[in-house]
Amino acid sequence: MGIDVAKETHVAQATNFRGVVLSKRHLTFSNTIEGFEKLERWIEGIGQKHRLKDLIIGMEPTSHNELGELFHTVMRKLNLK
Numbered sequence: 001m002g003i004d005v006a007k008e009t010h011v012a013q014a015t016n017f018r019g020v021v022l023s024k025r026h027l028t029f030s031n032t033i034e035g036f037e038k039l040e041r042w043i044e045g046i047g048q049k050h051r052l053k054d055l056i057i058g059m060e061p062t063s064h065n066e067l068g069e070l071f072h073t074v075m076r077k078l079n080l081k
Contacts (some may be wrong), residue, residue: 014046022046062066
């Protein structure tokens with residue numbers, strides 16, 4: 001899964017190891033607890049649909065300032081690494 005990290009709104013897309021897109025649409029989610037809960041539900045749905053055992057998340061911030069405290073806190077809270 002790739003996540004393009006921004007200050008307020010992030011975008012995620014899921015692909016398999018061969019680069020095949022696993023979702024019909026990308027996910028746009030806000031930099032809030034609710035936004036990360038939305039991401040968590042989306043990840044769980046894709047995992048169940050495709051019977052995934054493991055997930056690797058790659059993040060690309062547009063600038064170093066965008067990987068802020070809230071982003072790290074929420075990732076830990078949702079047990080995302």
